[in-house]
Amino acid sequence: MNTRDREDTLTLELLEEIGRRSDVSQRHLARRLGVALGLANSYLRRCVRKGYVKIQQAPANRYLYYLTPIGFAEKARLTGCYLQVSFDFYRRAAASCDAAFDACAAPGEGRVLLGGVSELAEIASLRAAERGWMIVGTYDSRAERERFLGRPVWREPAGIGTHDVRLLTNLADPAGCRERLGALRPAAPLLIPDILPVAGIPPSGD
Template sequence: MQRDAEQSRIILDILESVHRDGECSQRSRASEVGIALGLVNAYLKFCIQKGYLKAKKMPARSYQYMLTPKGFMEKSRLALSRLSHSLDFLRATRAEYASLFEEAQSRDWKNVVIVSALPLAEICTLCALERNIRVVGIVDRNASEGRMLGMPVHRSFEQIGEPFDGAILADIHTPADSIRWCMSQIGAEQLLMPAFLRPHAPRMEATQ
């Protein structure tokens, strides 16, 4: 299933790339789509066979690629599918964090820190507001210090500057590293994470 999703992503990116510029080099297209040069050629041939693209030979042994009506329809279908999956992910993620902040409230947490300045931090702040829990700051070891969503962004827990009851994990890119770091800094009992990030947590005995 993951392989099918990746194939759909590549096909959509190829079709969108051709729509923007049908004459760019295969090397440029490979860089744009994020795949190897040989794979670009293979996917272009696949799209031509499917009737999504047509190719016109140009001087200097190059080709101009154009979307067919069928290609426009497929591009639209794949774009809508991507959007639908993105919305489904956001809905599921919001539900996970709503449950997480309910757990924080049951622990009588009043002030929390969000770990990671990535987009999930915004979902966390909304869920915190619903539970009347205050977010005192964001901790992200890889971010530049500043402000995000009206809150200070720090690179360590020590820089928070005020007491907090616990931390909420919002790192979807390097969760395992963030979990280990948080456990070493504040302990496992002060860290809450959504179910979809728990498989990245190290075994408790490995952290003792």
């Protein structure tokens, strides 16, 4: 995601949250946006300057935030852009996963280990299911959840389920995840969708 996309996404999330709750606090906004309090405050002030948000003082030194007509229009515009980008990503990711699967001979019993919790992994699971292949789980050393797509998530190599092929789906650190997947034993084919920036680039150890 480039800087402009990141800014648009944060602005959209802020406008959506204010649209849901006028009494939202800046600390709550920071948590929902996943950013530091200072950055949330900066985005809020920017939205006020652009006329998207109106501030009204409430009792007990509190503030209420409301979307203006311009703010509602901007939220609608950003939502449309987000959906377009999402649809484009889905199409590209689906085609990329299909190409990776096509390049692999029938992988034993069709058991696939995903490498990374992500939107790409969700799309890959759908494409695998269409082929009758089964996702056994996801290997992601930085995952904060125990299960994903109804299957286990492993942060360490120990205990990873038996699988026939591995598919790299890590969007945050594809190079690092590729190294970790390649180090798993016993060895298994590693598929890399060409939508990822490491596709076609040899691992650092080669």
